[in-house]
Amino acid sequence: MALSDRPAERHRQVAGLFTERVRGTRSWDAPSPVAGWAARDVVRHLTDWFPGFLAAGAGVALPCGPPVDENPVAAWQVHCDGVQAVLDDPETAHRELANPHVGSLPLATAIDRFYTADVFMHTWDLARATGQDDRLDAGFCARLLAEMEQMEQVIRDSGQFGARIEVPGDADAQTRLLGFIGRDPFWPER
Numbered sequence: 001m002a003l004s005d006r007p008a009e010r011h012r013q014v015a016g017l018f019t020e021r022v023r024g025t026r027s028w029d030a031p032s033p034v035a036g037w038a039a040r041d042v043v044r045h046l047t048d049w050f051p052g053f054l055a056a057g058a059g060v061a062l063p064c065g066p067p068v069d070e071n072p073v074a075a076w077q078v079h080c081d082g083v084q085a086v087l088d089d090p091e092t093a094h095r096e097l098a099n100p101h102v103g104s105l106p107l108a109t110a111i112d113r114f115y116t117a118d119v120f121m122h123t124w125d126l127a128r129a130t131g132q133d134d135r136l137d138a139g140f141c142a143r144l145l146a147e148m149e150q151m152e153q154v155i156r157d158s159g160q161f162g163a164r165i166e167v168p169g170d171a172d173a174q175t176r177l178l179g180f181i182g183r184d185p186f187w188p189e190r
Contacts, residue, residue, distance in 0.1 A: 003140045007112035008087035014116050015080045018046075018123045022076045025130045032129035033187040035162075039129040042122050044068040047079040050115050057097035058107050060086055087111060117144055121181060124174075128187060141173040145180055152180075 004010045028040040037045075051062045065071075065078025086092055087108055097110035105113070120140060127134035148155055155161050162182020167175050171185070178185040 003137050007108040007116065008084070010112060011084060011087050011116045011119075014120045014123070015084065018119050018126065019076065019080060021123055021126045021130065021132050022073055024132050025072070025126065027130065028072055030129045030131075031188075032125050033183050034125055037125075039126055040068055040072050042126045042129065043072045043076050046119060046122060047075050050083070050118075051079075053099070053114070054086075054097070054111075057099045057110070058095055060095075060107075062086070083111065083115065120144070121177070124178060124183070136174050136177075138173045141177040145173060145177045148180060 003013050022043060025039055028038065030039045031037075032039055032042055034042070047065070047068060051064075054060045054062060062082035063078055065075040068075045092107050095107040096104045097107050098104045099110075102110070102114075120136065121144070124134050124136055126132075156163075161180075165179040165182060165184050167179035167185060171179070175185040
């Protein structure tokens, strides 16, 4: 299934897949492909960084769920539902997010570009950590990779991505995206 180009619907699809992986997790202490992170840390990352980004840039407060260490499934669900409510709110169309690093953007565009894309990529991390289906939408993988390659130096300088991991030249879009963001697409198989 191809992902929607509409931010609210794309978030619903991407977050829905991540939610399935959250609900399918049996060991929250399982190591993840992100060095030093366990499965619960993937959820912690998504529920920790985005509320502050949204509050500072758009004055939007997301609801707080339980701590990830206490209940990662509920923590994710409350957070995910809160983001979806913002995207579904008709007033969001008239709001902007301002950030010194990215300038001003329509709020839905900012959520889509920075947050939904992050959930999409971290879906692989959680799936791989927990032995679940780790396939991502190939079209969106190719799109994200093309966009990020245009600003590779900025991405590398941000420190938010690891060093590029070389992959075979004929690799599929998902494998190329994972290598670009510093994930070993074959983890833990090597």
